[in-house]
Amino acid sequence: MTHWIFTEEHELFRKTIKRFLDKEVIPFINEWEENGETPRSLFERLGELGYLGIKFPEKYGGQALDYMMEAVFIEELSKAGSGGVGGAIGAHMGIALTPIWRFGNEMQKETYLTAGIKGEKIAALGITEPNTGSDVSAIKTRAEKQGDHYLLNGAKTFITNGVHADFIVxxxxxxxxxxxxxxxxxxxxxxxxxxxxxxxxxxxxxxxxDTGEIYFDNLKIPAENLIGVEGEGFRYMMENFQWERLSLALNSIALAEKALESAIQYSKERTQFGQPLQGFQVLRHKMVDMAVDIEKARNLTYRAVYQYNTGSDITTEATMAKAYAGEMVSRVCDQAVQIHGGSGYMMEFPVQRYWRDARIQSIGGGTTQIMNEILTKRLGITVKK
Structure with missing residues (x-):
């Protein structure tokens, strides 16, 4: 569905991405799902085509395009039918490379950002720890400054690309x-x-x-690998969360659309009691409700994406979009499985994968409950203690 925030250039780019995905990604989704990882060759291919550097400066190998163009890429990659592939690429270009671009020094950009944009190296972001979850203030991993290096000790978990990453922020x-x-x-x-x-x-x-547990045991990090200013890490993470949450919302919308398309197609083909499933009003109305739910999430998210592209602070808008879309996609995918009936419960039908992939959307990038707590503060409805 076209929308006014996208120009003709964005829509032409969307068609180009679709052709690429149809040829070089979608035929291999089941294989990659079974292997439990997105192959390094896909990172390299995306880098070769310039897709990993959409918003990054040309100086480092990027295309210097707008966030709207990256939003198009995120949506279409998500519609390929594997949350894992979208998650691996998104973690690399969206949440790991971005802090280096926005806050890193020239050496870091030339060394790590450039290699990441080319797809020569895979990046990951290491924040979550055992027993801390969304509470980043409880992080225990320590980096002690010792002369010209830091000595790092600690552990991280649930790290996307953590197993095969070449470098981790x-x-x-x-x-x-x-x-x-x-x-x-x-x-x-x-x-x-x-x-x-x-x-x-x-x-x-x-x-x-691939998602892994990673450990640091007296690991020496050159002092020049500090991103930005010491002690500013929390602020950098919070600023980066805005786009991460919008990316997850876009992912949710695209996945929900894929699930609805599958449900509509199945309802045309499956016959019960002498008529297609579409012949039953209750199912037609169910699919209408699914479409309306998607559209609500889309408008919340697109408005926030548009504002973010103008440089606005969209903490409230991004949080609302992530919270609503993350819950919406589980509702829609659950109904899609229901419309498929017993077939929806079978592994040979991709709708079961959409349902499984949807569940992380209200957890990753901050749970819905965390989003709601942020919103109570932003709206001034916190309880005074």
Whole structure:
């Protein structure tokens, strides 16, 4: 469905992406899902075509296009039918490379950002830790400054691309200062002594992305790998969360659309009691409700994307979009499975994968409950203690 926020150039780009996905991604989705990872060759191919650098400066190999163009890419990649592939690529270009671009020094951009844009190296973001979840203020991983390097110790979990990443942007405590002022972001090369992957995690959904536990044991990080200013890590993460949450909302909308398309197609083909499923009013109305639910999420999200593209602070709008879309996609995918009946429960039908992939959307990037807490503060309805 076209929308006024997208220009003719955006729509032409959408058609180009679709052709690429139809030929080089969709035929291999089942294989990648079974293997439990998105192959390095896809990162390389996307880098070769310039898709990993849509919003990044030309100086580092990017295309210097707008966020609207990246939104188109995110949507179409999500419609390919694998949340895992979208998650792996999104984690690389959206949440790992972006802090380096926005806050990193020239060396970091030339070394890590350029390699990431080309698809030569895979990136990951390491924030979540065992027993901390969404509470980044409780991060225990420590980076102690010792002369010309930091000594890193700690652990991270649920890290997308964590198993095969070449470098990871890690959030760590660098002081005992006040809460939210003691965190820093540092770039960790995964071939450094002291880095290890605990295990590759087995997930309900997003199976085509590798997710791992990672450990740091007296790992030396050159001081020049500190991103931005020491102690500013929390602020950098919060600023980056705006686009991450919009990306997840876009992902949710695209996945829900895919599920609705599958339900509509199945309702035309499946016959019950002498007529197609579409002949039953209750199912027709159910699919209408699904479409309306998607459209609500789309308008919340597109408005926020448009505002973000103008440079506005869209903390409230992005949080609303992520919260609503993340819950919406589970509702829509659940109904799509229901319309498929017993077939929807069979692994040979992709609708079961959409349902599994949808479940992470209200958890990853901050749970719906965290989003609601942010919104109570933004709207001034917190309870005074």
């Amino acid at each position: 890690v959030a760590a405590k660098t002081s005992e200062g006040p809460k939210h002022e003691n965190l820093s972001l540092l770039i960790v090369d995964t071939d450094a002594e002291g880095f290890s992957v605990g295990k590759k995690l087995d997930k309900l959904g997003w199976r085509a992305s």
